[in-house]
Amino acid sequence: MESAGFPGDQVLMQTGNSALYFRLLSYVRPYWKAFALAVVGMAGTAATEPVFPAIMKYLLDNGFKTQDARMIWLIPLGIVILFFVRGILSFCTSYLMTWISTRLVADLRRQMFAKILVLPTQTFHEHSSGKLISRLLYDADNVNQAATNVLVSAVRESLTAVALLAYLIYLDWKLTLITLAIAPLIALIVKGFGQRMRAASRNSLEAMRTISHTIEESVAAHKVIKVYGGQAQQTERFYKDTERFRRSMMREAVPSSAITPITHIAASLAIAIITFLALSQSTGQAGASAGGFVSFITAMLLLISPIKQLTTISPLMQRGLAACEGVFELLDTPAEQDAGKGELRQVHGEIEFNHVSFNYPGSERRALIDISFRALAGQTVALVGASGGGKTTISALIPRFYRPTTGQIRIDGIDINDVTLTSLRHNIALVSQDIVLFNDTVNANIAFGAREICSREDVIAAAKAANAWDFIQQMPEGLDTLIGEDGAKLSGGQRQRIAIARALLKNAPILILDEATSALDTESERQVQAALATLMKNRTTLVIAHRLSTIEHADKILVLDHGRIVESGTHAELQAAGGYYANLSRMQT
Numbered sequence: 391m392e393s394a395g396f397p398g399d400q401v402l403m404q405t406g407n408s409a410l411y412f413r414l415l416s417y418v419r420p421y422w423k424a425f426a427l428a429v430v431g432m433a434g435t436a437a438t439e440p441v442f443p444a445i446m447k448y449l450l451d452n453g454f455k456t457q458d459a460r461m462i463w464l465i466p467l468g469i470v471i472l473f474f475v476r477g478i479l480s481f482c483t484s485y486l487m488t489w490i491s492t493r494l495v496a497d498l499r500r501q502m503f504a505k506i507l508v509l510p511t512q513t514f515h516e517h518s519s520g521k522l523i524s525r526l527l528y529d530a531d532n533v534n535q536a537a538t539n540v541l542v543s544a545v546r547e548s549l550t551a552v553a554l555l556a557y558l559i560y561l562d563w564k565l566t567l568i569t570l571a572i573a574p575l576i577a578l579i580v581k582g583f584g585q586r587m588r589a590a591s592r593n594s595l596e597a598m599r600t601i602s603h604t605i606e607e608s609v610a611a612h613k614v615i616k617v618y619g620g621q622a623q624q625t626e627r628f629y630k631d632t633e634r635f636r637r638s639m640m641r642e643a644v645p646s647s648a649i650t651p652i653t654h655i656a657a658s659l660a661i662a663i664i665t666f667l668a669l670s671q672s673t674g675q676a677g678a679s680a681g682g683f684v685s686f687i688t689a690m691l692l693l694i695s696p697i698k699q700l701t702t703i704s705p706l707m708q709r710g711l712a713a714c715e716g717v718f719e720l721l722d723t724p725a726e727q728d729a730g731k732g733e734l735r736q737v738h739g740e741i742e743f744n745h746v747s748f749n750y751p752g753s754e755r756r757a758l759i760d761i762s763f764r765a766l767a768g769q770t771v772a773l774v775g776a777s778g779g780g781k782t783t784i785s786a787l788i789p790r791f792y793r794p795t796t797g798q799i800r801i802d803g804i805d806i807n808d809v810t811l812t813s814l815r816h817n818i819a820l821v822s823q824d825i826v827l828f829n830d831t832v833n834a835n836i837a838f839g840a841r842e843i844c845s846r847e848d849v850i851a852a853a854k855a856a857n858a859w860d861f862i863q864q865m866p867e868g869l870d871t872l873i874g875e876d877g878a879k880l881s882g883g884q885r886q887r888i889a890i891a892r893a894l895l896k897n898a899p900i901l902i903l904d905e906a907t908s909a910l911d912t913e914s915e916r917q918v919q920a921a922l923a924t925l926m927k928n929r930t931t932l933v934i935a936h937r938l939s940t941i942e943h944a945d946k947i948l949v950l951d952h953g954r955i956v957e958s959g960t961h962a963e964l965q966a967a968g969g970y971y972a973n974l975s976r977m978q979t
Contacts, residue, residue, distance in 0.1 A: 410714050414537050421490045431483035436549035438476050440557035447685035491538035498530045508725040511791040512751050520603030525720050528598050529713040536710020543703045547696035554693045561686045565664050572660045579652050583645035591712035594638035601631045646705035653701045657694050730809040737817045738767035738802050739899040739930030746797035757783045759953040770931040772941035779950035781934045785902045789818050819893040823905035825885045827877035833869035836891045856891035904934040938975050
């Protein structure tokens with residue numbers, strides 16, 4: 391289960407159905423011309439609905455005889471033309487609404503995906519990727535049902551009902567008023583079941599998000615599951631998730647299934663009363679002729695269909711509105727704060743931490759406590775210490791993945807909060823200990839984010855500098871080889887070197903290396919370190935390392951322990967001091 395909801399969840403939960411639905415319909419507005427044509431088609435279809443009862447009235451009133459010989463072939467031809475026109479109008483309406491619905495879903499998914507890319511880092515810690523994916527896929531699809539299918543049914547069936555009611559009024563207005571008496575009863579039935587269906591729909595959508603998360607997690611951890619024999623455990627977990635979804639769907643099915651038969655019973659009562667009154671001839675013109683009575687009853691029976699359709703849209707509407715809540719919760723989640731107005735240009739790379747402290751959201755323990763240091767332009771500063779000491783947190787604060795709780799971080803004397811995120815991150819290259827590669831070619835992964843401005847020769851140069859060119863040349867299609875999901879076709883060391891090549895290609899004045907050589911064998915590590923040593927010149931580099939042998943030549947080493955800097959100096963100075971760093975060095979050797 392999610393530990394916390396998206397910001398704005400409660401506001402949307404309290405939003406009225408009409409406000410929520412009108413917001414959804416705003417996504418249809420760009421396609422109003424196509425929708426208007428579809429409405430014209432639906433109106434045309436509805437207008438033809440009373441024609442068949444009228445033909446039946448004419449035939450019955452004339453005893454299936456006619457004084458006009460032309461009517462012998464005009465009436466059958468008219469029936470064929472009637473249904474041909476209805477077929478054409480129905481096809482056009484269906485095609486136009488499908489076109490609108492596919493556009494709407496694509497727009498929603500694109501907007502949701504764009505929002506996911508700018509969400510704060512903390513959001514991804516609080517919400518699993520599986521549940522985010524579920525909102526983008528399943529919720530958007532259910533929203534489509536509410537925005538298009540419900541809308542089509544509401545407009546088409548309402549127009550059909552109006553056309554038939556107009557014809558019924560023409561035949562006998564008194565009997566028609568009796569017909570209309572069932573409308574309040576049907577409205578109360580739909581309203582009574584609506585809230586229950588909405589709650590059930592919320593539960594089923596949340597259950598589907600949990601299923602999506604379980605699948606995504608199990609696929610990602612398939613090796614761990616196999617090695618530790620966790621198949622039974624994950625199977626049981628998935629069984630519980632799917633059972634929860636099944637129960638939610640059944641709770642949704644009860645009111646959904648009950649609406650139609652109850653509506654039919656109400657309609658049958660109205661028809662029974664009308665039949666009694668007509669047969670007893672207690673009303674006017676409808677009972678004056680057999681044709682009028684049969685035509686009235688035929689129109690009444692035809693009216694049941696649109697009424698039935700109008701009641702069956704309620705489950706789709708409630709499920710769509712429940713999905714709307716999930717979609718708009720995501721869209722309304724604030725993006726990363728970017729109040730900075732300035733631009734970082736011609737950066738030299740001096741980094742200064744000034745009394746910086748930091749707490750992760752929701753945690754009382756401070757991850758950093760009064761951190762102050764300065765890395766001059768072109769210097770290499772190494773961060774060492776035990777796990778949990780705050781090394782990675784410092785590296786996350788520089789690109790503003792998080793904001794300091796107190797204190798300031800400056801680049802070239804400029805507070806990073808005063809500059810735009812784009813210009814700040816444009817000047818930073820990052821190689822994390824958790825290598826992320828995309829299911830694309832080697833070339834695309836190295837040139838990620840810079841395809842438009844770098845040449846193939848630039849990519850090759852970066853690959854050579856990262857000691858990756860030799861193994862790239864040996865791949866089936868060289869730079870154009872697909873590497874699989876998260877680089878599944880590469881070894882750990884190869885993945886690491888592709889990531890280093892990507893950082894080198896960016897050629898940013900500030901370089902952050904978080905255990906950048908951790909997956910390399912000794913020989914490869916030496917070659918990569920040599921390449922990095924050359925490329926670090928005139929570039930400020932922050933190196934996070936557990937193996938102290940990789941940072942012996944750093945200009946400054948900061949030793950962290952429980953969020954504090956406990957020692958600072960060069961490798962030789964810290965060894966001579968015989969403190970925390972010297973103890974770490976002895977343990978490793």
